Amino acid sequence: MALKSTLRDRRRLQTSREIQRAALSLALSQGYEGLTTEMIAAEAGISQRTFFNYFLNKEAAIIGETVSFDEETVAWFRESSGPLVPDLLQALRRLLCSSDLDRGMSQLIDRLLNKAPELVPIFYGSLKRLSDQLSDLVVLRLGQDARADADLLAEAISHALADTFRIWANDDAMSPDSIVDVTTARLLVLRGFLDQL
Template structure:
């Protein structure tokens, strides 16, 4: 399992640190001047790297704002693909593993939440930063439900991605947000959407 460049090597740690430095610089500058008035040059200076190095880390300033994107690691999700249980509980477990693994950085989430409150466009930026995760989830769902259901799988994956982004933002109102809180908030939103689309019995009005 020893990788060519172990994730604990000096190189790897510095890379993570630089990526964080760049993201923090971006968040700070965006809060101070408004994201639209922040240039890649300003970010590079504030992070202490050259402009060229900035682009070695992120393809554009939007990506720098969102930081290293959430992704499925090499976990074993065959149980999810094989399961025929109702989707939502399985999804809850799946998200639980990913979100817990990524950890919660409340400081950063607070800054992100404030940015989203002051600039509506940034909500989409952060939601889009989950696109990689959404694509991977769509693949998992297709493996679970069959190729015929690809369209539905992609819609559900996109829905989960947006709900997850909302949940991260909402979790900052908790004093000590945990991955459980984020996942619960996510599932709750998805459930509300489902109730709206398929009203049954005591569900709210459409």
């Protein structure tokens, strides 16, 4: 079950990114209002029908594909006996390492979210998917009874991470490796607030 990279898989990934690039660049130049799936398909050099083979809807094309923890990371996390939260951050480090980050794309997304704020809720809806994965990890260690607590922690971490992504996207000097470090700093800020309770 190793990761086999066939021609088909490579093309699929490439087409998927090309569609997202087309969607983002058109949304930025022409505005998200009035952007149609036909325009995106034309810009990406595919048919409208094929567009819908790749993405369930227009928003999904803007957001792009969701990353996932690989099995090794999940296994490592479950077996680790270190403290929970630092281990979660370590898992995130692995995730960011395996998924090759594209700063240019992140920059486009950030600019689009500034230009078309109506997309922000959609983006946060999609962030929920990452949060769910984090929550699943926590439950692996603490058990299903801790699901509610796990959700809460996962939300905080995923939002701190999303926050960090915007910083990283706009700072060419910032290394991808330091993303999780900055995320940790953001979480410490949050803890500072909660110390008021």
